[in-house]
Amino acid sequence: MIQVYEYDVDFIFTKPILIEPDEDDNYVIPQNCTTVQPPSFIKAMYHPAEKKWTEEATQEEKKALEKQIEAGRAPSPVDELKAQNAAITAQLAEAQSLAESQAQMIANLYLILAEGGKGV
Structure with a gap:
């Protein structure tokens, strides 16, 4: 079993997924997934050509999350x-x-x- 990382149509990370091997012990990775683990970004975006993740959260999104954390809501x-x-x-x-x-x-x-x- 391996873990892959799913991204949406905009290449934004959505969730990790566990993949079981097929009967030939091969792993079939879905098209919208990668084995490259995203760093702990707020809004990770995958770049398939470079096989890397970048942070796509805006300053406003980061500040909104910080305020939620400080307020105790998140x-x-x-x-x-x-x-x-x-x-x-x-x-x-x-x-x-x-x-x-x-x-x-x-x-x-x-x-x-x-x-x-x-x-x-």
Whole structure:
């Protein structure tokens, strides 16, 4: 499986797409997609001849986005990543705690078996 990057008729990035290989293990990439990953632009535009992306957001679009972020209506990408990281860290801590509890239970069961099952 590979990831490609879709663009619209104006060559503006729309979304990433996962592509599965066909029965011959070949990847068929749609015409409006590229394997070249866009940088983290606000409005990325693809240039097929040069196989590169450029920023196409106007100053007004950039300022409007900054105002939305400052007003709290739109979280910044960094804030979104921080929130995702915090959630994943909490899930990891919970999983580690459960694994430690299971390891302790298994150790207790082995001890009971070693003592001849008297603790049951």
